[in-house]
Amino acid sequence: MNRFGFNQFGGPEVFTTIEAATPEPHDGQVQIHVLGFGINPYDATLRSGAAAKDRPLDFPIVPGVDVAGVITAVGPNVSDFAVGDRVMNYRPIGGYSEYVRASTSKVAHIPDAISIAEAAGLPQSTVVAYSILTDLLRTEAGKTIAVIGAAGGVGSVVLQFAQYLGLKTSAIANSHHHETLASFNPGEIGHYDLEDVGARFADQADYVVNASAGGNDHGIGVRMLQRHGQYVSVAFSTVDKTIKPNATYLQVGAGPRPNVPSAFALLNSACANDNGFHLPIATKLPMTLAGVIAAHELILTRHGAGKIVCVAEELEED
Ligand SMILES: NC(=O)c1ccc[n+]([C@@H]2O[C@H](COP(=O)([O-])OP(=O)(O)OC[C@H]3O[C@@H](n4cnc5c(N)ncnc54)[C@H](OP(=O)(O)O)[C@@H]3O)[C@@H](O)[C@H]2O)c1
Structure with missing residues (x-):
């Protein structure tokens, strides 16, 4: 499977395609086929090296805290999720990937009213x-x-x-x-x-x-x-x-460590009863190397309303 990351700090052009084994879920984890990931201002600081002092990481670095997709495998001791479920995941890093594995405490079902593209921009x-x-x-x-x-x-x-x-x-x-x-x-x-x-x-x-x-x-x-x-x-x-x-x-950041399950529960309640909750999408780009580079060029500028997301080919026209 492909991931999109970089082996040196710099501008959007440092991104490259990195081949990796598809990650298998461990105890309490699920494997997600990623259909969309969000691009955040923080990702740009990882790429430029501005975040390196506070968070030193080994190369290659694959950014990505926001992921949405479909579960393709479940590890031992997982009872709340099944293969085929539409889910989103808030993760520390590594979301710019075709597949991820994630602990179920950081995964939530996507509310019915929310599209995969919106969900790709929602976790953080x-x-x-x-x-x-x-x-x-x-x-x-x-x-x-x-x-x-x-x-x-x-x-x-x-x-x-x-x-x-x-x-x-x-x-x-x-x-x-x-x-x-x-x-x-x-x-x-x-x-x-x-x-x-x-x-x-x-x-x-x-x-x-x-x-x-x-x-x-x-x-x-x-x-x-x-x-x-x-x-x-x-x-x-x-x-x-x-x-x-x-x-x-x-x-933000000075308070207690955020409670991810409670945050996802609030989203679920806010989306219930067709009350119109939605996430504006500024730009939808393909989940390809060119798409990631274009997304990082856009995040450097004052962009349109809402999130920049990269989505799988089948969702580009949605
Ligand atoms: N501490 C944390 O844990 C944490 C977590 C998430 C985000 N953040 C930070 O929170 C901020 C907002 O994140 P976001 O994802 O909501 O960002 P965003 O959607 O990219 O931008 C939010 C708003 O900021 C204004 N803006 C955008 N680019 C700008 C620019 N170059 N100069 C001045 N204003 C600009 C725009 O509003 P107008 O066009 O209406 O002015 C835009 O709608 C970012 O700085 C991000 O790094 C921190």
Whole structure:
């Protein structure tokens, strides 16, 4: 089987095809025929070498934390999954592969309402969104949350989970993403490129989630925040805390280790009853070496709303 990885750090062109034996599932594991994998900003830092200091890995490195596909084999002591099940998997690395093996604690059935292509972009965003709302912010229904970067991979899931959990939502993004934001039906929509969002929603949010890639919230998050509100950033962000000195400032990754089964359970509940939960797909590319290189060129730029995913040939037209 093929995997897509690299033997040196550099630009998207360092990717190469790596042949490997198809991994057999061990105790408590399943083997997944991968039909799609998500491309995340983190993968680009693995490829460029920017992540190497914090996470030294041996070459070849095969990125990929988000996988969706169909189970093709089950190991001993697996009772909740069977061959043929549609599943997604949140994994530490190695998802850019035709087959993976995964522990069932990191695997979930794909909700009926979700396509394989969407599922390929959901695992990490689901886990991060769950962690933000339940572990870090401990949100309460009825309170107000503003999500900046709400059309992005993480932001769109945070926004929809927040709605499902009964919060009042404000979705903030570039006006290019207006239709995507409207498709989530949030309480309010704001476009930082068209108006002074910080002034319009000044001091209203109990919670602000900065889900912008690279952490730049255009200086509006802290202005939207209530005096004693909570601000959480998904990427490293420099916020002027002096504007709201009594607020709480949090960073994803600083909380407890995320509970993956609970995160997947929240996704399952949020998708039930045809309530319209969906993941926008920015670009669908083939699950080939050329597709992976093109995906990494795109992730370096400000792309369209939602996730970049690579999918198997049979799903390209879906
Ligand atoms: N700590 C963790 O565990 C963890 C986990 C997942 C993600 N992250 C980080 O969280 C951030 C969001 O991840 P994501 O997958 O949701 O990203 P994404 O979908 O690529 O981007 C989210 C939003 O950021 C804005 N954006 C995109 N590219 C940009 C650029 N080059 N410069 C400025 N803004 C840009 C866009 O919003 P507008 O067009 O509306 O401005 C986009 O919708 C990333 O920095 C990622 O590395 C961290």
